[in-house]
Amino acid sequence: MNKVITVSREFGSGGRELARRLAEKLGYAYYDKEIIDDIVAHTDYSEKYVEDIMENRTYRFYPIKIGATFSMDNDYAIKQMQDIYGAQATVIKQMAERSNCVIVGRCADYILKDNPDIFLFRIFVHAAMESKLARCLKHATKTENVSEKEMKKRIIKVDKGRANYYNDYTLQTWGEKEYYDMCVNSTNINIEEMAGHLSHLFM
């Protein structure tokens, strides 16, 4: 039975690093950006378009789960979004079937949750705003000049996009602790150490 760890994360929480280090320590496959590459390879959509849809940067429709009559344009756009979500679900299920792995974001926790053939462990990583801000600014200053205020806006916006995408497709609430096996607050922790400790859960 494959072990699959899904890591959902607030922007700037270090969740991606935690996921990567967990995968390294356990020798598991690691899927993050690879999910988008796979979707692009199996559909006609561009990488940019798939990314935009998955981060909810382009459209904010009526939730897909609510039946309604849409104009032609809306229908077409929604069809595309559903196409992408379908491709995403297929890709994630294949990854989980292939080997032990760590999957970052992309509703993988929800997509895999009723699969009896895998051992699923769903982690959500979050942090206090000042901690996320500090981490983001540290990474950003290498390549761009962004103020603290702008970065805070970006953090809120990205997380809003992730929450909208997740909530629309899953009938669950992004970040609500009941939907995860463990929520890790990264505000006061060393990510590498935490990854080492958590890896024991899967040995």
Next chain:
Amino acid sequence: MNKVITVSREFGSGGRELARRLAEKLGYAYYDKEIIDDIVAHTDYSEKYVEDIMENRTYRFYPIKIGATFSMDNDYAIKQMQDIYGAQATVIKQMAERSNCVIVGRCADYILKDNPDIFLFRIFVHAAMESKLARCLKHATKTENVSEKEMKKRIIKVDKGRANYYNDYTLQTWGEKEYYDMCVNSTNINIEEMAGHLSHLFM
């Protein structure tokens, strides 16, 4: 620097067992009911009264933190509650200063949160209702005859009392993930195994 693990928990989540096993595995002191014993030893209140106050079974006032004019009776009762909270805070701080320890409930996470002399790790244990119900019924049937419906009501009532007590005194929200370092969903886990894994966080 003493390591102090606080374990807050939903009723029936197995949080107390997790706390006890963590303490055992780490060789830490374990404080649960002992907190009440200590308060009783240092005040004039009975064990029953202290327990009732701390589980919010007797009164539900205006929040202590909101200033207001009360009748004499209310004033007196609030004075008693504040007395007990004060004693609780003193006892918990002494426990944390004494040695490495695991403390169950009683707002210990909040009481200790700004203490620079300890390493504090705040855990919240929660579970799906059906899981809590199964655990409670398993324990209850040994001594009492209680229906599933009654037990569900009891679980909701106990947790409401804990939340009220915590929220009134701490200006935080009981069970909100941002106030804890880790939230553990015990629905699908073996408590003993999880305690073993988590103990690595403190070694």
